[in-house]
Amino acid sequence: MNEEGTSMKVLISGANGQLGYALQKTAPTVIGNNASAVSVIALTRADFDLSKPEALAAILDTYKPDAIINAAAYTAVDKAESDQASANTVNALAVISIAQWCEQQKIPLIQVSTDFVFDGKKSSPYLPDDHANPIGTYAKTKCAGERAALENCSSSYVVRTGWVYCEQGANFVKTMLRLGAERESLGVVTDQVGTPTYAVNLAKMIWALLSVRPEQKIFHFSDAGVASWYDFAVAIFNEAKAQGLLTSIPQVKPIATSDYPTPAQRPAYSVLDKTQTWSELNIAPDHWQNALSSMLDEYKKQQN
Numbered sequence: 001m002n003e004e005g006t007s008m009k010v011l012i013s014g015a016n017g018q019l020g021y022a023l024q025k026t027a028p029t030v031i032g033n034n035a036s037a038v039s040v041i042a043l044t045r046a047d048f049d050l051s052k053p054e055a056l057a058a059i060l061d062t063y064k065p066d067a068i069i070n071a072a073a074y075t076a077v078d079k080a081e082s083d084q085a086s087a088n089t090v091n092a093l094a095v096i097s098i099a100q101w102c103e104q105q106k107i108p109l110i111q112v113s114t115d116f117v118f119d120g121k122k123s124s125p126y127l128p129d130d131h132a133n134p135i136g137t138y139a140k141t142k143c144a145g146e147r148a149a150l151e152n153c154s155s156s157y158v159v160r161t162g163w164v165y166c167e168q169g170a171n172f173v174k175t176m177l178r179l180g181a182e183r184e185s186l187g188v189v190t191d192q193v194g195t196p197t198y199a200v201n202l203a204k205m206i207w208a209l210l211s212v213r214p215e216q217k218i219f220h221f222s223d224a225g226v227a228s229w230y231d232f233a234v235a236i237f238n239e240a241k242a243q244g245l246l247t248s249i250p251q252v253k254p255i256a257t258s259d260y261p262t263p264a265q266r267p268a269y270s271v272l273d274k275t276q277t278w279s280e281l282n283i284a285p286d287h288w289q290n291a292l293s294s295m296l297d298e299y300k301k302q303q304n
């Protein structure tokens, strides 16, 4: 507790994931107008399993958090196409249970969601109140998770993000580092456009949201700028070489989505409009190339 004696216990689910890790790494010591002392309860799948929604309320009763950040999710986008029931349980049904508990306790829930709730047919950045039209199983279950949070908990927030990567966990950046060391050339999709998001920047945004507690319910967050997966891969290789993480750069060939078929269809365009987030939460945008450089720097430190 701080001098005034107020404290806030924040429960983070999915503690071993990219965002779960980043939230723990960036947790503030105090939060909100009354500078409540923050204590984090970081729960992994073993402690708080979203595939068992009926068991969650009893676990929450034992921890009695003052706020919940739901960073756990069924994130295997392609696997979800053949495992719809599991994806729906974790991404939607569990959120109903968590949101109902939060409503009973009158505490805020931050539900993390995805740019994939949009169909990608727009050609300008998606606004928070744009119509959601998810096109795959993962996207549909995450969209249902948004509704579960908003309809069952009056103090819930939805934070949509996309293309998340971090020094911790599995992601596109680490896959490219591995392939860059193994191969002389590779093809990367050029007709899917979005914005990469460094999980540490997303985590800081979520802490700011919990501190400010604005009226608005849905927030968009990624880093600044726009990229195709091809652009992102080229930037990863160049930055990794500059930082001494790769000795040479493979040839990157632009390919079409149709050349790299996957079980789940992905939106062709999923850039999010972050202007409201940046202004409401007083956040300075970080360009994705700069954020990538920060992540690779952290990754390099972990390797040494």
Ligand SMILES: NC(=O)c1ccc[n+]([C@@H]2O[C@H](COP(=O)([O-])OP(=O)(O)OC[C@H]3O[C@@H](n4cnc5c(N)ncnc54)[C@H](OP(=O)(O)O)[C@@H]3O)[C@@H](O)[C@H]2O)c1
Pocket: 013, 014, 015, 016, 017, 018, 019, 020, 044, 045, 046, 048, 049, 050, 051, 052, 070, 071, 072, 073, 074, 075, 090, 112, 113, 114, 115, 142, 161, 162, 163, 164, 165, 169, 170
């Ligand atoms: N990654 C992206 O590109 C991306 C893009 C848009 C939105 N998002 C959203 O951002 C949030 C954070 O994602 P992330 O990038 O941190 O994903 P991540 O690294 O895959 O982490 C997800 C976490 O959820 C946990 N989890 C999975 N099933 C669970 C279950 N049944 N019960 C409890 N925990 C379970 C995983 O546990 P284990 O460690 O045990 O597997 C993992 O720790 C998610 O809501 C995701 O939908 C992510």
